[in-house]
Amino acid sequence: MPKIIKLTLLCICGLLFFLSCKPFDAIVIGTPIIKAGTAKITGRITSKNDVNKDSIYVNIFVPHPITGEVVQYKALADRSGKFSIDVDVETNISLIGLYTSLKPYKSLLIKLTSGGVTNVDVAYDSNFGFEKINITPTGMTQNDMKRGLEVIGEMIELKPNKAPEPLYNKNPNEFLDQAKASVLRRLELLNKDSLISKEFKGILSKDFRIWIYNVHAFDYEAAMRLNYRNVSQDRFNEPVIKKVDRSYYRFLKDFNLNDPQYLICSSFWEFQKTILQNEIIGLPEIGESDIPSWLAKVKVVLSDLVGFKDGQYYDVLAANAYGRQLNEEVKPLSEKQKTNIAAYWKKGEIAKILLRKNQQVVELDKFKSPVVVNDISSVPDDKVMETIVAKHKGKVVFIDLWATWCGPCLDAMKQFGSAKGEFHDKAVAFVYLTNASSPRKLWEEKIKGIGSEHYYLKDTQWEYIMNHFGLEYIPSYLLYNKEGVFINKVSAFPGNEKVKAMINGLL
Structure with missing residues (x-):
C-alpha cells in the first residue's frame, strides 16, 4: 500500500476516534422552529x-x-x-x-x-x-439534563460579594450597571462548570439573564423599595424613588431578542408577558386591531429599546398578546380576532397554535363562573371570615389565599381549572382572597380568568387571617362545610384529586 494512502487512512481513523471521544460536540440541541x-x-x-x-x-x-x-x-x-x-x-x-x-x-x-x-x-x-x-x-448529554436546573439554582442563590449599597437615591443607570455586573458574576458559575456542554451553556445563559432581569430589574420602583429596606433596615417608611421613563428599558438591546433560541428558554414566555403588561413601556392591547396596525404602533415604542425593527420576534410578541387574553382572562377569541389572525398568518404555524389554544379555552369557558368582586374593607379584622362564609350559607366554601406574584398560586389555579368546572352545578362556593401585595390593576386583570368570588383585603385583615389560622405561606386553603363550620386548612396545593375528595366529602 502506498505510504500516502496509509497516512490518509491513519488520519481518518484518528479523526473518527477523536470525534467519538467528544460527546458534547456529538449531541446538538439545535435551533427551534x-x-x-x-x-x-x-x-x-x-x-x-x-x-x-x-x-x-x-x-x-x-x-x-x-x-x-x-x-x-x-x-x-x-x-x-x-x-x-x-x-x-x-x-x-x-x-x-x-x-x-x-x-x-x-x-x-x-x-x-x-x-x-x-x-x-x-x-x-x-x-x-x-x-x-x-x-x-x-x-x-446526561450532564446537561441533570446539571442544568442545578446550576441555575446555584446562580440564583449566589450571595453578593459585598454589603448592599444605597441605590434608591441615585441615578437609575447605577442600578442597571450593578444589575449587569451581578448577572455576569453569577454566570461565571455556569461558564466554569466543566460538566455542561458549550451549546447548553449558551441556552442556560440566555434563560437565566431574562429571568433575573424580569424578576429584579423590570419593576424599578419595587427594586428600589427593596434596596431601601435592605440598606436601612427600615420596614415602616417609604423612600422617595426617582421616576423612570421608557428609556430605562434600553437594557433590552443587550438580549438580541430576535435569536430563535429564546423559544426553548423556559423564562421567555414570562419575560414577554412582562413587556406586554409593563405600564411604563405602554404597549397597546391587541384587542380587535388588525395585526399590521398593532405591530406598527408597537414598533414605534419598542424598536429603539430592543434594537431592531423587523424579525420573527414581533410575530411572537403579537401571538403572546393574544395569549394574554386566552390565558389570563380565559376568554375565547372573537370572530374579528380570528379573522385578523387568518388574514395575517394565513394557515401558518402561529395561526394553528392560537386556534388550537382557543378551542381549549372555549371548552373551559363553558363552565367559568362570572367574576364577583366584594368589598369588605369596613369589616373588622376578626369578622372577615365570618362575613365571607355567611354569604354562602348552605354551601361548601373553599377559600384560596393567593397573590398575583405567587407562581405556585397561579399554577395551582391552572391545574384546578378543569376540575373546578365539575362543581359548577353543585352547592360549592369558590372564594379567592388577596391583599395589597398584589397590584390592583394586575389583580383586576387576572381575576377575569379565574371567575368566582374575590376579595381584596386590607393588610391588617390579611395578617389577622394568616395569624389566626397559623398560615405561613401561600397558596393556602381553608375549607368550611354547609353549616359554616371550619373543617380544614391546607398549605401548598395538594393536587386535584385531594381537593375534589375534600369538597365531595362535605357535599
Whole structure:
C-alpha cells in the first residue's frame, strides 16, 4: 500500500476516534422552529426503595412560547413503573422539565421533538439519587439534563460579594450597571462548570439573564423599595424613588431578542408577558386591531429599546398578546380576532397554535363562573371570615389565599381549572382572597380568568387571617362545610384529586 494512502487512512481513523471521544460536540440541541405539534413521552420509573408502586407520579412542564404559558402534565405510573404522556408543543424541538413524586425537587431537562416519541427510563438508588438515566433518542448529554436546573439554582442563590449599597437615591443607570455586573458574576458559575456542554451553556445563559432581569430589574420602583429596606433596615417608611421613563428599558438591546433560541428558554414566555403588561413601556392591547396596525404602533415604542425593527420576534410578541387574553382572562377569541389572525398568518404555524389554544379555552369557558368582586374593607379584622362564609350559607366554601406574584398560586389555579368546572352545578362556593401585595390593576386583570368570588383585603385583615389560622405561606386553603363550620386548612396545593375528595366529602 502506498505510504500516502496509509497516512490518509491513519488520519481518518484518528479523526473518527477523536470525534467519538467528544460527546458534547456529538449531541446538538439545535435551533427551534415554530411548529404546532404534539410529542409523546414514555418510560419507566423504578427505585430500590420499598415505595408504594401505586402512587408514583410523573410531572412534566412544557413551555409554550407562542401562547405564552407553561403547561403542566401529570401521569400515574403503573405498578411496573411504566407511564405515557402526550403533550402539545409549539416548536419543532422543546426543552421540558420532568420530575417524579419520588424526588420532587430533583428535575431533569429533556429535549422533545415534535411528532416524535421520547423514552425516559429513570432508576433511583436507595437514597433517591439518580442511579441510571436512559433517554432515547439521545438529544442531550446526561450532564446537561441533570446539571442544568442545578446550576441555575446555584446562580440564583449566589450571595453578593459585598454589603448592599444605597441605590434608591441615585441615578437609575447605577442600578442597571450593578444589575449587569451581578448577572455576569453569577454566570461565571455556569461558564466554569466543566460538566455542561458549550451549546447548553449558551441556552442556560440566555434563560437565566431574562429571568433575573424580569424578576429584579423590570419593576424599578419595587427594586428600589427593596434596596431601601435592605440598606436601612427600615420596614415602616417609604423612600422617595426617582421616576423612570421608557428609556430605562434600553437594557433590552443587550438580549438580541430576535435569536430563535429564546423559544426553548423556559423564562421567555414570562419575560414577554412582562413587556406586554409593563405600564411604563405602554404597549397597546391587541384587542380587535388588525395585526399590521398593532405591530406598527408597537414598533414605534419598542424598536429603539430592543434594537431592531423587523424579525420573527414581533410575530411572537403579537401571538403572546393574544395569549394574554386566552390565558389570563380565559376568554375565547372573537370572530374579528380570528379573522385578523387568518388574514395575517394565513394557515401558518402561529395561526394553528392560537386556534388550537382557543378551542381549549372555549371548552373551559363553558363552565367559568362570572367574576364577583366584594368589598369588605369596613369589616373588622376578626369578622372577615365570618362575613365571607355567611354569604354562602348552605354551601361548601373553599377559600384560596393567593397573590398575583405567587407562581405556585397561579399554577395551582391552572391545574384546578378543569376540575373546578365539575362543581359548577353543585352547592360549592369558590372564594379567592388577596391583599395589597398584589397590584390592583394586575389583580383586576387576572381575576377575569379565574371567575368566582374575590376579595381584596386590607393588610391588617390579611395578617389577622394568616395569624389566626397559623398560615405561613401561600397558596393556602381553608375549607368550611354547609353549616359554616371550619373543617380544614391546607398549605401548598395538594393536587386535584385531594381537593375534589375534600369538597365531595362535605357535599
